[in-house]
Amino acid sequence: MRNLDETDLRILELLAEDARRPFSDISAEVDLSAPAVSDRIDRLREEGVIRRFTVDLDQSTLSGGTPVLVRLAVRPAFVDDVRDTLRDAEPVEHLFVSADGDVTFHARLGSDSIRAELHELLDLSTVRDYEVSLVESAEWTPTVNGTGFALECAECGNTVTSEGERARIGGTLYHFCCSSCLGRFEDRYDRLEAGAQASEN
Amino acid sequence: MRNLDETDLRILELLAEDARRPFSDISAEVDLSAPAVSDRIDRLREEGVIRRFTVDLDQSTLSGGTPVLVRLAVRPAFVDDVRDTLRDAEPVEHLFVSADGDVTFHARLGSDSIRAELHELLDLSTVRDYEVSLVESAEWTPTVNGTGFALECAECGNTVTSEGERARIGGTLYHFCCSSCLGRFEDRYDRLEAGAQASEN
DNA sequence: GTTGAAACGCAGACCTA
DNA sequence: TAGGTCTGCGTTTCAAC
Numbered sequence: 001m002r003n004l005d006e007t008d009l010r011i012l013e014l015l016a017e018d019a020r021r022p023f024s025d026i027s028a029e030v031d032l033s034a035p036a037v038s039d040r041i042d043r044l045r046e047e048g049v050i051r052r053f054t055v056d057l058d059q060s061t062l063s064g065g066t067p068v069l070v071r072l073a074v075r076p077a078f079v080d081d082v083r084d085t086l087r088d089a090e091p092v093e094h095l096f097v098s099a100d101g102d103v104t105f106h107a108r109l110g111s112d113s114i115r116a117e118l119h120e121l122l123d124l125s126t127v128r129d130y131e132v133s134l135v136e137s138a139e140w141t142p143t144v145n146g147t148g149f150a151l152e153c154a155e156c157g158n159t160v161t162s163e164g165e166r167a168r169i170g171g172t173l174y175h176f177c178c179s180s181c182l183g184r185f186e187d188r189y190d191r192l193e194a195g196a197q198a199s200e201n
Numbered sequence: 202m203r204n205l206d207e208t209d210l211r212i213l214e215l216l217a218e219d220a221r222r223p224f225s226d227i228s229a230e231v232d233l234s235a236p237a238v239s240d241r242i243d244r245l246r247e248e249g250v251i252r253r254f255t256v257d258l259d260q261s262t263l264s265g266g267t268p269v270l271v272r273l274a275v276r277p278a279f280v281d282d283v284r285d286t287l288r289d290a291e292p293v294e295h296l297f298v299s300a301d302g303d304v305t306f307h308a309r310l311g312s313d314s315i316r317a318e319l320h321e322l323l324d325l326s327t328v329r330d331y332e333v334s335l336v337e338s339a340e341w342t343p344t345v346n347g348t349g350f351a352l353e354c355a356e357c358g359n360t361v362t363s364e365g366e367r368a369r370i371g372g373t374l375y376h377f378c379c380s381s382c383l384g385r386f387e388d389r390y391d392r393l394e395a396g397a398q399a400s401e402n
Numbered sequence: 403g404t405t406g407a408a409a410c411g412c413a414g415a416c417c418t419a
Numbered sequence: 420t421a422g423g424t425c426t427g428c429g430t431t432t433c434a435a436c
Contacts, residue, residue: 004263012256012258015255015256016255016256016258017253017255018253018254018255019220019221019253019254019255019256020220020221020254022410022411022412023411023412024410024411024412025411032422032423033422033423033424034411034412035412035413035414035422035423035424036421036422036423038412038413039421039422040421047262048259048262049258049259049262049263050256050257050258050259051256051257051258051259052218052219052220052256052257053219053220053221053254053255053256053257054216054217054218054219054220054254054255054256054257054343055213055216055217055220055251055252055253055254055255055343056251056252056253056254056255056343057213057217057250057251057252057343057345058249058250058251058252059344061248061249061250062205062250062345069297069299069305083338087340087342090344091344092342093341093342093343093344094295094307094339094340094341094342095338095339095340095341095342096270096307096336096338096339097336097337097338097339098270098334098335098336098337099334099335099336099337100334100335102270102334104270104305106295106297108344133299133300133301133303134299134300134301135297135298135299135300136298136299136300137284137296137297137298138295138296138297138298139288139295139296140294140295140296140341141288141293141294141295141296142255142256142257142258142294143291143292143294143309144258144263223429223430223431224430224431225429225430225431226430233403233404234403234404234405235430235431235432236403236404236405236431236432236433237403237404239431239432240403
């Protein structure tokens with residue numbers, strides 16, 4: 001697959017913040033035209049990078065069952081089966097499969113008998129052991145490339161908003177909250193580089 | 202807080218499927234005008250039910266660090282601290298706090314030393330024990346009220362699409378893929394009810 | 403809640419490098 | 420092949436009801 005460039009990543013960050021943001025809005029952020037942004041987003045969907053645009057709900061306000069976190073020690077031969085079953089199971093919201101065959105999932109179950117619901121959900125003979133705990137709070141923060149979208153100014157540490165600036169300095173892309181932070185950073189960088197060159201001689 | 206009605210839930214389901222769906226589209230689904238839908242969505246955001254519109258990314262295509270699932274047995278006094286710290290930590294994507302004080306989170310860490318990164322992330326003296334496992338696959342299915350948005354027809358089990366129907370029968374809301382399924386279900390329900398009344402006499 | 407009018411955003415056709 | 424511009428159409432918003 002084609003590599004994503006910085007513009008793609010920036011678009012994904014902006015969509016993670018607000019997926020309903022107009023393309024014209026995004027296009028201003030990334031210095032592109034609106035149709036160009038639309039094209040890139042189409043491509044990201046086709047490539048499977050974007051799975052869907054969706055909504056992050058505060059489930060605690062919805063009171064739809066008891067949220068539980070279940071950890072299954074699955075018999076190695078059945079890991080794929082169990083994953084596929086749980087993936088399509090209605091009450092399952094989050095599903096993690098670890099390299100060692102543990103399957104952890106977050107689901108909302110009817111409050112009656114959790115053990116009985118687990119039986120309905122999957123064949124417990126495929127499982128060596130399981131553990132259920134009630135979930136008090138569950139949160140989700142969409143991140144792009146592990147960096148999160150809450151960028152920090154490389155100069156002052158403040159949050160970088162839409163008014164921020166970006167610059168490639170010494171091969172690395174830095175984000176700044178404003179042009180003066182960018183200016184100060186560049187000055188410092190130039191001075192450091194001049195010092196390094198002086199010491200080389 | 203005001204209770205959500207069925208229309209609100211249906212709107213949330215539609216947004217969970219595709220958050221960029223036009224309001225006019227949603228309004229046709231729920232037999233309301235577009236401004237009415239817009240008003241309801243505004244209200245849902247204000248009430249905190251909708252936290253944000255966002256994008257579900259296939260992180261495996263983004264290769265941004267090593268995904269790990271970490272389970273912390275946190276000393277009871279520090280559970281809130283640890284939760285707040287992790288909530289705002291950049292690499293943390295999912296965060297679950299159980300009623301018994303276990304904190305489980307999913308994060309993408311630089312592949313060097315995971316132990317060192319954990320040290321940076323939180324004060325390990327607040328933790329009795331921890332366990333890290335590499336995550337092979339992580340998936341997320343947005344659900345509304347624990348039912349998920351992939352509704353099944355109560356009569357034939359097929360997936361209910363936009364062309365489906367809903368009906369409240371005997372106090373419960375059922376979903377159907379088409380009007381004939383609804384009709385058959387009602388017939389059966391009436392017959393069962395008649396039988397139950399007969400046996401009462 | 404609805405309706406209608408004005409502002410806005412979007413998709414497509416077409417053009418440029 | 421990626422992006423820019425223009426334009427018609429659909430969508431959103433806002434006021435009036």
